[in-house]
Amino acid sequence: MAYKIAFFGAKPYDIASFDKVNEKYNYDIRYYKGHLNPNNVVLTQDTDAVCIFVNDTADAAVIDAMVNNGVKLLALRCAGFNNVDLKAAKGKLPVVRVPAYSPYAVAEYSLALMLSLNRKIHRAYWRTRDGNFSLNGLIGFDMHGKTIGIIGTGKIAKILIRLLKGFGMRILA
Known part of the structure; x- marks a missing residue:
């Protein structure tokens, strides 16, 4: 009998990635778009894991x-x-979670957002789609030589600081 797993809040990318991994295991996976809550917890009936x-x-x-x-x-x-x-779960139901996200991915994404805002990439993208190649209102500034303040110095911040130092920025953390 296959191990039964119920996925709640499942998005198409969740389904695709877990189905690919499940080719190796053949679990009985049930995907639900809705979020787990008191009204649909009945869907966990006879399920090994949620x-x-x-x-x-x-x-x-x-x-x-x-x-x-x-x-x-x-x-x-x-x-x-x-x-x-x-x-409420203690002693009744083991709970496991992702221990951490890639601090590099989060720091790099933060830097990407900073660059996107500074260089107005989103606005430039839409203008280009419309055939408007004017630079008016799209000029950013050099990040090199600027001072940036960062609140907190955990794993992600330390990586972001290294990236920003590579841009020649002064860091206040």
């Missing part, structure tokens, strides 16, 4: 209902777990 994301609700009532439905594991597709009542 996989949720950030907008799903796993409060005490939902956890108790999942346990009563036979769920043996709650897995989160995210690092945060503020949507899960860990006290």
